[in-house]
Amino acid sequence: MAARPPNMKLYSYCMVEELNSVDTQIRGISDAPVRLLNVDDLGVLVSDSPSDTVPITRDNAFAHAAVIRSVLDRTTPLPFRFGTLVTEQQLTSYISSRKPALQTNFAAVRNCVEMSVKIIWQLPMAQAPDTQPLTQGVGTTFLAQKRRELAGDERRSAQAEEIATWLKETVTGLTRDERVTVRPAQKLVLSAAHLVERPAVPEYREKLATARQARPELHFLLSGPWPPYSFANIELEFKTQFGVS
Amino acid sequence: MADPEIETSHVEEFVEQLRCVTDTLPSRINIDAQSVEQGLAKLVLTLIEFIRRLLEKQAVRRMEGGDLSPEQIEELGLALMKLEAKLQELKVQFGLADEDLNLDLGPIGRLI
Numbered sequence: 430m431a432a433r434p435p436n437m438k439l440y441s442y443c444m445v446e447e448l449n450s451v452d453t454q455i456r457g458i459s460d461a462p463v464r465l466l467n468v469d470d471l472g473v474l475v476s477d478s479p480s481d482t483v484p485i486t487r488d489n490a491f492a493h494a495a496v497i498r499s500v501l502d503r504t505t506p507l508p509f510r511f512g513t514l515v516t517e518q519q520l521t522s523y524i525s526s527r528k529p530a531l532q533t534n535f536a537a538v539r540n541c542v543e544m545s546v547k548i549i550w551q552l553p554m555a556q557a558p559d560t561q562p563l564t565q566g567v568g569t570t571f572l573a574q575k576r577r578e579l580a581g582d583e584r585r586s587a588q589a590e591e592i593a594t595w596l597k598e599t600v601t602g603l604t605r606d607e608r609v610t611v612r613p614a615q616k617l618v619l620s621a622a623h624l625v626e627r628p629a630v631p632e633y634r635e636k637l638a639t640a641r642q643a644r645p646e647l648h649f650l651l652s653g654p655w656p657p658y659s660f661a662n663i664e665l666e667f668k669t670q671f672g673v674s
Numbered sequence: 675m676a677d678p679e680i681e682t683s684h685v686e687e688f689v690e691q692l693r694c695v696t697d698t699l700p701s702r703i704n705i706d707a708q709s710v711e712q713g714l715a716k717l718v719l720t721l722i723e724f725i726r727r728l729l730e731k732q733a734v735r736r737m738e739g740g741d742l743s744p745e746q747i748e749e750l751g752l753a754l755m756k757l758e759a760k761l762q763e764l765k766v767q768f769g770l771a772d773e774d775l776n777l778d779l780g781p782i783g784r785l786i
Contacts, residue, residue, distance in 0.1 A: 498678075549687055568751025569744070575754070576734045617691040650682040 438514040439466070439475040440483065442496040443506035443656070444524075446535050448472050455499045458483060458492050463499075466517070468524045471531060474500065475520075483512045497656045505538045507531070507661040534661065541605055541624045542654035544633060548592060548619040549648040552585070582613070589613035592647065596621060599640040603633045608659045622659035630654060715768040716775070719761065723775045724785055726757055 440458050450465065451474060457463045461476035474496055483489060490511060497508045515523070524531065565573075589611045596619065597607070606624040625633050634651070641649050682688055733750050736742050742750065765775070777785040 547688065547692075549684065549691060566748040566751070568748040568753075568755060570751070571755040572733060572737055572747060572751035575730050576737065579731060579734055615691075617688075617695070648682070648684040648687060650680065650684070650688045652680040653678055655678055 436516055438478045439517055440478045441509045441513045442474040443508040445472040445500055445504050445506045448504050452499050455496055457496050458489050463496050468521050469528055471524055478514055501656055505541055506656050507534055508656050508658050538657040538660050541626050543657045543659055544623045544625050544653035546621045547650040549616050550618045585613040589618050592619055599636055603629050624660050712768055716770055720775045720777055730754055
């Protein structure tokens with residue numbers, strides 16, 4: 430087998446701990462074989478990349494996710510962002526210099542998976558305009574209209590926050606951490622990522638299934654288990670190298 | 675651990691909403707004079723829109739607080755109305771829609 434050039438880029442999928450091997454059948458970006466690179470007691474799933482950029486394609490996105498997913502049964506990985514290309518030397522230096530922080534990250538997600546909840550609501554109706562006195566000027570009418578719009582925004586925000594609080598209470602005790610985005614002006618009003626310990630996943634699903642019955646006005650999408658994409662906190666360490674076509 | 679499951683009774687609705695989200699992400703970066711000019715206009719107009727909304731809120735608060743005379747309310751309303759119209763004009767000029775005037779601030783959400 431020919432030796433790899435020292436500056437050849439490695440496509441990095443995720444970091445892992447306590448893993449000795451990877452599934453030899455799994456293929457990565459551009460159908461490349463995936464291997465486990467051991468650095469300082471931590472592992473990184475990588476594949477050789479002949480190119481300096483990664484085209485953003487459906488196949489590449491699925492390949493990236495499939496490699497990370499392939500180890501989820503055995504360990505909880507810390508996923509890199511799509512498009513992370515580095516040299517082996519950069520990777521080694523990164524891991525050696527950040528080892529304590531990486532170990533903290535691993536401890537935060539260990540034995541957990543990410544569950545996702547998305548909620549769609551019917552946007553609350555806007556308030557009907559007040560009857561304006563005939564003598565009122567154009568500027569005053571404009572401000573009165575803005576006042577009604579702001580009141581509507583505040584009402585929507587309060588209702589959206591109520592949904593977020595309700596969801597939080599529903600899964601209390603079953604999550605280790607959460608990332609919640611509330612968008613009162615959008616139909617997709619809430620997106621939540623919950624970090625759930627593996628043994629608690631069935632109970633988490635059950636709780637949500639029951640809770641959903643109590644809120645027929647809301648539409649739910651529950652998905653998972655996923656690798657802890659929202660909790661990895663290593664995605665900004667390297668610049669991603671997207672292809673521009 | 676089982677494969678990921680997706681549970682919903684409203685598939686089409688979620689597909690539509692998630693497509694709206696992905697449509698706001700750039701699929702590629704065009705570095706040409708026209709797109710750079712539009713990108714700069716988008717950034718500047720977003721910041722102006724953000725400040726305009728703050729001014730509107732402040733004006734409404736002062737109106738509700740009762741510390742403005744009817745003449746002052748009228749004058750303030752007219753000024754803000756003109757500012758809104760001017761911004762609308764600039765958006766058209768640079769080919770920008772209302773939803774373009776926003777910034778994704780990552781984990782803390784969107785600016786507006």
